[in-house]
Amino acid sequence: EIVMTQSPATLSVSPGERATLSCRASQSVNSNLAWYQQKPGQGPRLLIYGASTRATGIPARFSGSGSGTDFTLTISSLQSEDFAVYYCQQYNNWLTFGGGTKVEIK
Amino acid sequence: QVQMVQSGAEVKTPGASVKVSCKASGYTFINSYIHWVRQAPGQGLEWMGIIHPSGGSTTYAQKFQGRVTMTRDTSTSTVYMELSSLSSEDTAVYYCARGHVATSMAADHWGQGTLVTVSP
Numbered sequence: 001e002i003v004m005t006q007s008p009a010t011l012s013v014s015p016g017e018r019a020t021l022s023c024r025a026s027q028s029v030n031s032n033l034a035w036y037q038q039k040p041g042q043g044p045r046l047l048i049y050g051a052s053t054r055a056t057g058i059p060a061r062f063s064g065s066g067s068g069t070d071f072t073l074t075i076s077s078l079q080s081e082d083f084a085v086y087y088c089q090q091y092n093n094w095l096t097f098g099g100g101t102k103v104e105i106k
Numbered sequence: 107q108v109q110m111v112q113s114g115a116e117v118k119t120p121g122a123s124v125k126v127s128c129k130a131s132g133y134t135f136i137n138s139y140i141h142w143v144r145q146a147p148g149q150g151l152e153w154m155g156i157i158h159p160s161g162g163s164t165t166y167a168q169k170f171q172g173r174v175t176m177t178r179d180t181s182t183s184t185v186y187m188e189l190s191s192l193s194s195e196d197t198a199v200y201y202c203a204r205g206h207v208a209t210s211m212a213a214d215h216w217g218q219g220t221l222v223t224v225s226p
Contacts, residue, residue: 001168034212036151043201043216044143044151049209056214087151091211094167095141095153 023088128202139205
């Protein structure tokens with residue numbers, strides 16, 4: 001099973017600042033990686049697939065990069081609605097999720 | 107618009123089984139995979155398996171093989187996930203989610219979740 005490790009576990013950021021979230025795979029997943037946002041009491045929302053392609057309706061401030069084993073989700077200027085938990089998910093070899101990064105207000 | 111509507115919360119005793127339904131609408135049901143993912147209280151996401159509604163083919167995560175069954179009813183555009191031999195560790199919110207059109211293994215529309223509580 002491919003293990004996905006996200007860092008940091010918690011990220012404290014001020015509104016308007018840039019947030020950078022990391023995700024590392026235990027073996028190469030090529031570009032078969034997605035990012036999700038989850039708010040309390042809600043299901044996840046797909047942000048990025050194919051490591052860097054924004055899903056329909058996702059604002060341009062969200063961007064994904066990386067391939068192989070190291071990936072990054074960047075939120076260029078945090079808005080109030082962006083404070084949430086973010087998960088990466090590989091789908092190169094079935095599916096596994098990372099443990100999540102909580103983005104909180106600094 | 108695409109909607110995935112799940113059945114309501116369940117309370118089960120250890121050893122019992124639970125069957126959760128997920129009714130899809132707003133797209134052609136047989137064209138997209140449907141995933142099942144669960145989330146224990148305060149924990150992360152765990153993939154359970156996938157079903158293709160067209161032929162009913164399934165793949166289950168190794169952890170759940172032998173204990174989970176996913177089925178579908180094309181006449182009502184509904185998929186079902188049954189989990190047997192429940193223990194307290196199965197207490198979680200269970201989600202169904204549609205596989206993305208471009209890459210089936212990412213999930214682009216999620217149900218509201220179904221809380222399953224396993225308690226003596």
